[in-house]
Amino acid sequence: MRTGAAAVVAMLMLAGCEAADTPSTAADEPITTSAPAEDPTEEPTERDRDKPKPDKPEPDDNDPPPKPPKPPKPLKRTPAGVPRGAQLAVVDRIVDGDTLELHARRAGQVLRSTGVTDVRLLEIDTPETVHPTEPVQCYGPAASQALARLAPAGSTVWVLPDLELQDQYDRSLLYLWSVRNGKGLFVNRALVARGFAKASLYEPNDLYIDQMYAAEAQARRTDKGLWGYCPRFGAPLNTPEPPAADPPSGGGGGNCDPNYSGACIPPYPPDLDCTEIDAQGFRSTGSDPHGFDADGDGIACDT
Secondary structure (H helix, E strand, C coil): HHHHHHHHHHHHHHHHHHHHHCCCCHCCCCCCCCCCCCCCCCCCHHHHHHHCCCCCCCCCCCCCCCCCCCCCCCCCCCCCCCCCCCCCEEEEEECCCCCCEEECCCCCCCCCCCEEEEEECCEEEECCCCCCCCCEEEHHHHHHHHHHHCCCCEEEEEEEEEEEEEEECCCCEEEEEEEECCEEEEEEHHHHHCCEEEEECCEECCCCCCHHHHHHHHHHCCCCCHHHHHHCCCCCCCCCCCEEECCCCCCCCCCCCCECCCCCCCCCCCCCCCCCCCCCCCEECCCCCCCCCCCCCCCCCCC
16 A cells, blocks of 8 residues: 555656646747727827828819809999999088099999098089189089089999099099989089089090080070079179079969979079979979989979
8 A cells, every 4th residue: 555655646746847847838928918099089199290291182184173263243233324434432522513522332443442532523613612712603502502412422423534533632533423213324414414514624534525515505505504594604603693584384473483394393592302392294494493404304303
């Protein structure tokens, strides 16, 4: 029995020695660790920001060309009767029959800023009312009122220059159109045609001078405005009034203005507008002191 036990002990000791002599593969293998997966929500580091970005691919010859930019929308459609190139403006104040102040809604080719501009109407001359060295002249106040009716303060107008842009007083030299019933009304010509102004050439500005001369000739022939009221252009305001003419037939009696026929219109003054009378489409046969015939065609209040 003792011999068998000793044999078992010897066998166990031999097995332990063999195990001690065998190298451990786990201890000899290098330890490797895998990098943690990147978090897609993690903010980029400064090093990432400094990395050069890849260049954009060069355009291919077959790529379609880029679309051109859209043209700017026009400020406002020019009414019929207003020439191309005229600029939109707003009236600020009437100074006298041929001078006013206005401003552009947007800077343009005619008015380069939106500031208030002093304007002298081209190719016309009205009797004086605010001249520093001359007295108020016959029909001067009536001319100022006529311009205020044709282009009242706050109204929209259109302006156009000629060759010379300013006079010696730094006033802008312009032609002026107002809008009546959706159509442009040439204010410079209307003042001459209705007898509130005379044609006056200030070279080299002569774009519409032939129209002005023709309008003045017609006004003189029919004694319109100052041509039938004042002894001469530029006469002092205190010139005695001419005797009243007989009332026209159908005018309604002696309290009717003789400058109109087909309706009984109260005499001037006070100044009246078409909205203040009942008649429409009657004839303006004289000086039209109320300014009912805005376009100078001889028909008053033809709305």
